[in-house]
Amino acid sequence: xxxxxxxxxxxxxxxVFVANVLPxxxxxxxxxxxxxxxxxxxxxxxxxxxxxxxxxxxxxxxSCLAQDDSSEEELTKRFIGLxxxxxxxxxxxxxxxxxxxxx
Amino acid sequence: xxxxxxESSYIKISFASRSILDIxxxxxxxxALGGKFASINLDADSGSEIDRPTAxxxxxxxxxxxxxxxxxxxxxxxIHFWCGFSFATTLLVANAFAVAYSWIFFRYLDGKVFAPKxxxxxxxxxxxxxxxxxxNSNLFEMIQPKDENHSDTxxxxxxxxxxxxxxxxxxxxxxxxxxxxxxLPNMTLLQKSRLVVSLWPVSxxxxxxxxxxxxxxxxx
Numbered sequence: 001x002x003x004x005x006x007x008x009x010x011x012x013x014x015x016v017f018v019a020n021v022l023p024x025x026x027x028x029x030x031x032x033x034x035x036x037x038x039x040x041x042x043x044x045x046x047x048x049x050x051x052x053x054x055x056x057x058x059x060x061x062x063s064c065l066a067q068d069d070s071s072e073e074e075l076t077k078r079f080i081g082l083x084x085x086x087x088x089x090x091x092x093x094x095x096x097x098x099x100x101x102x103x
Numbered sequence: 104x105x106x107x108x109x110e111s112s113y114i115k116i117s118f119a120s121r122s123i124l125d126i127x128x129x130x131x132x133x134x135a136l137g138g139k140f141a142s143i144n145l146d147a148d149s150g151s152e153i154d155r156p157t158a159x160x161x162x163x164x165x166x167x168x169x170x171x172x173x174x175x176x177x178x179x180x181x182i183h184f185w186c187g188f189s190f191a192t193t194l195l196v197a198n199a200f201a202v203a204y205s206w207i208f209f210r211y212l213d214g215k216v217f218a219p220k221x222x223x224x225x226x227x228x229x230x231x232x233x234x235x236x237x238x239n240s241n242l243f244e245m246i247q248p249k250d251e252n253h254s255d256t257x258x259x260x261x262x263x264x265x266x267x268x269x270x271x272x273x274x275x276x277x278x279x280x281x282x283x284x285x286x287l288p289n290m291t292l293l294q295k296s297r298l299v300v301s302l303w304p305v306s307x308x309x310x311x312x313x314x315x316x317x318x319x320x321x322x323x
Contacts, residue, residue: 002172003179007190044208051201059194066189097204 001054001087007062008083019087027095035099043100050093057086 001008005016035043065079183193290298 001175003176004183004190004193007183041209045205048201048205051204052198055194055197055201059191062194063189063191066191 001058001090004058008058008087009080012080015084016087019084020091023088023091024095024098027092028099031099040100043096047093047097047100050089050096054086054088054090054093057089058083061086 001016001020005013005020008016038046061079061082065076065083178197179193182188182196183190188196
């Protein structure tokens with residue numbers, strides 16, 4: 001997602017970076033309190049689903065944004081916001097996968 | 104980073120790279136140490152400890168700063184910029200990675216590499232206690248050379264007198280650690296944290312290099 005940060009939000013790559021870091025950080029901070037309740041298989045499967053959700057969400061709303069000819073600023077912001085939600089899905093998956101494989 | 108201000112992009116990039124080198128060394132070293140602390144292997148069914156080799160620390164693959172990050176950039180560059188596919192198409196094709204991620208785990212790793220840890224085990228780590236089998240009396244075995252003649256051991260890092268460094272470099276306010284009697288099972292979480300921090304000259308290689316050699320007792 002970071003590689004496509006400019007595609008997601010040309011004027012706000014910092015937002016993409018934040019969306020890509022914070023959820024992952026939350027997973028890493030909270031992992032010791034709930035990881036023992038969830039098996040590796042479930043975590044990996046959840047991570048895989050989140051990756052898929054992330055790719056689909058960002059792909060869908062970036063194509064919406066590309067096709068949107070209207071100059072409605074509100075709509076553009078909404079699309080970018082939803083793309084950032086997709087980035088956050090990917091970040092959650094990354095955090096979960098990284099911690100799972102490290103411990 | 105601010106050294107590059109007003110200069111060419113190349114200078115800025117070089118300083119950014121220097122910074123990343125530092126961070127990567129520090130991060131991967133601490134991850135390896137962290138892996139050492141938590142390398143308890145319990146069988147899922149019996150709860151008994153499994154005899155298997157010490158975990159390999161694949162720090163190069165950790166997070167976006169490792170190989171995964173570089174691969175991501177390479178993927179977008181090839182598919183999106185070189186092949187000319189739209190960004191949306193690039194991401195849709197990337198779903199293959201998401202599928203491969205699960206498939207590789209369940210096909211090759213599930214139940215073979217990762218032994219699920221019990222709650223007691225995790226709580227034990229959380230409380231600062233570890234299995235007695237995790238003999239950490241020689242904590243530095245992993246970073247000290249086993250073969251003195253091996254070329255890898257002829258690095259600046261390994262030539263240092265490790266114990267002296269650790270004693271000399273402990274941060275202010277930290278109690279002196281007796282490296283001869285380090286025994287992880289009996290150490291509290293705070294003591295382990297102090298030990299990790301005290302290893303910073305070893306773990307933070309580039310910083311280590313910039314310190315006066317006499318301070319760190321480095322042989323030439």
